[in-house]
Amino acid sequence: MPLFDRKDKSRYATFTRRTLLVSGGMGAVFATLAGRLYQLQVVEGAEFKVRAEDNRVNVRLLAPPRGRILDRFAVALADNRRNYRVLLVPEQASDGVKPTLAALSRIIVLTDRQREKILRDVAENKPFVPVTVVENLSWDDFSRINLQLPYLPGVQPDVGETRAYPYGEELSHILGYVAAVSPDDKKHDDDPLLDLPGFRIGKRGIEKEFDAEIRGTAGVERIEVNAYGREIRELSRDPGVPGADIHLTIDFQVQDVMAKALGDQSAAAALMDVETGDVIALSSTPGFDPNLFNVGITTEQWQALTTDDHNPLMNKAIGGVYPPGSTFKTAVALAGVDAGIATPDFTVFCSGTYKFGNHDFHCWKHSGHGAMNLTSAIEQSCDIFFYELSRRVGIDRIDEAAHALGLGLPTGIELPGERAGLIPSRAWKRATFNQPWEQGETLITAIGQGYVLATPLQLCTQAARIASGKRVSPRLTRYIGHHQQKRPKIEPLGFSDAALSAVRAGMAEVCNTPSGTAYSWRITEPGFEMAGKTGTSQVRRITREQRLEGQTSTDNLPWRFREHALFIAYAPVDKPRYACAVVIEHGVAIQHYQVQMARDILLFAQKRDPVNLPAAWPVAAASIGGKG
């Protein structure tokens, strides 16, 4: 065509060439895009899938119900109480947060501080996050709010769970308590539950000792959330494993009697089955209200507990160590008989004073007891007899006997904070003071003074071992959940029958002959009589000067310098079933309160006889169906 010149052809050729070039470029771009898609979706696909899941799934931990702590008849000593609380969802509060709170405060009491905290929580969280308004409401308050609910938009009643100790102080030292998790707790425990807000863990007692078992295993709830964190739906729910119930050997009835017997003294007592070592009651007074620590203790309450000279936070039954005083003479007596020294013919004349080297050793009875044999020396607690006996027996055999009775070693009770006490020996003195043992110290040791220290539970164990002749050890737990607690095989004690009989005879006379030190407070009911051994232990030495001034008693000194009053006992006297020990700190008095307490406890325990009652677990639980 004439209209088109050559140049148009060259234009077309250039255009075609360059279009092909551009097409190639576009092809390369598409190849690059496809390659990038391959990289994202295939090569890194798995990683991005995880990130997408992380995005959309919030994992929420569910606290499992904490196991209960039950006595041997399934009385709940530590239980989970319903925690009635009220939550507020700010975005649903169509009247506004402040007016809603004002409306709420017409129904329940809201302090200004609470109100401030609620408003702060509301400000810090997304508007769909429920904020706790009040917890631990009474049922009355809770139902009043429920009634008014139609007029309180955004208010959500909620029932949670919290720990409750229905018997307060009486069991505080056995159960311990639960409290908020401290940073220290997290150092040794990586259980994710510890990070749950409001989670409580065991801090003392059984709650602490068996925390892992009682706590259970965290449940997991997987919730789908959107980009703003709003919950869309629940994806899955694993309720976790509830904590195991702890079945104690304690009989709450006896525990109650024991706690009431100890009263407001600074004292400790233990009662156990002489055949099995089952601890039926274990008390340390004063106690504290374990519920305080769960709800949150105030500074004033904490001050009161820590500054009290009766030391309510200490479990004196296992953590208090006392010179055992004359109760220790039973150990010396056993060693004496088995050493062949304290034969039935062996007598010592007590003049009230015993010369040893340059020292005068006194009997508690200044006028002297006259001629004493083993039985009468135990009965009247003659010091002179045991000075002479111990001098002959020697510290090594006394140590051996004391250890056989369970002194100087932890009993292994299932509670934290148990102390070992102390039975001094040559090796111990060498290691501690780098000095040789002196024989005078043997004499002091023989009457349970000097270095000797024992816990009330050790004393109770000692009584049980003398009564049964078996190496029983105190045990507090029968079942952890469904698992029976293992008991070591109970071995014989190792003393000869002659030795045991002699000591038992002495202890029987302590309570049951008029000259016995505990005769006035014996059990008079036939068949329930007890045998025992009294003891007093010096807190401060009576000086020679004081003695010359006629002071032989510490009753008139300030409380903290008075002597400790001790008593170990078992009953019934001829066929022992229960052993008991009572220690009253600085509790020496003419009335021998510690003996009266042991008498009341032992009499009640024998009459009730919890050991021979059918225990509630596993029998009762099996009839309900148990775990299934």
Place this chain on the structure above:
Amino acid sequence: MNTRHYAAARRTRSIGEKLFEVNWGLVMLIALIASVGFAMLYSVAGGHFEPWASKQIVRFVIGLVLLVVIACVDIRLWMELAYPAYGLSLLLLIATTIAGKVGGLGAQRWIELGPLQLQPSELMKISLVLALARYLHKLSVEEVSHPLTLLIPLAMIGAPVVLVLAQPNLGTAIILALDGCSLLFLAGLSWWWIGPAVAGVVASVPIAWQFLHDYQKQRIMTFLNPSSDALGAGWNISQAEIALGSGGVAGKGFIQGTQSRLNFLPEKETDFIFTALGEEFGLVGALALLLLFAVVIGYGIRIAMSSRSQFGRLLAMGVTLNFFFYILINASMVMGLIPVVGIPMPLISYGGTAMMTVMVGFGLLMCVHVHRQIEIPRSAGTIL
């Protein structure tokens, strides 16, 4: 004289004949791609036509009508309208930019025309292609590279690019510049110009950086180091990549994309809809869409090559490349290959203006196809 030449080129055909000439296969392909868009809009709305899919369908139908109408208009009319359209677009662009600056409203990209919002920058994409094609139509290969004749098209490109940059709208400015430059390239611009120009652009990057707005700089910095702003601007990029990546090969299934359904995905119905597709249909779905796009572009190239006029060729390639640049920038952006620059995925993303630009572009492409046999003399263009 011209009219005689036009008439001499080929006799005027009836509307019916022209409709018959329309490449309905390409129209079906476009409709298919748009339907993928409807499906995705339906999905990201949680399985509802409201609020996006229904409106998008209406827009597409209007666009389809527009496409066919434009296709049937004589290409020479479009050629005659090229300069006036460019002039009008430029005026509107100046008006918006000035109004935006004076009004102090920050980014001003549209003019309120009663209920309608007119985006002059979108209009300019079409007008620039038309005007450049018209201008380059008359030039021989040698003339294109002549410094004086080259000044005019460079000014035609430069003016709107500068105005759009000032709005500021970096994405559209880049597309305009790419559209214009590629037409110059196709018209036969000498490599002696191209080489130094590319070198110049590369060298001027540090200088250009100075002129970028803070938010633009921020986007680029975030792109280069997404973790620097993991919860701010980097959030978009990383969430988009998570959406795509978690789709894997086969995808999570229709309406099963967690990233889009739970709002982790930013602008899921507009700029980032491709990632929603990648999440729900996986590599298979994403590649299939890219393939459909490639086939449309292939059609465009074939139509350009078969046109017997330089205007038709340049116009066809211009609108095809415009379509391609949309895809290139959007896909690269959501895949984390380039910084985020607010460009939608053509035919897929929700939005009216881009849909209209693309459909008008396809209308012009179809017009070239329908009138491929018409030869327009080189000199003819000078008369108007």
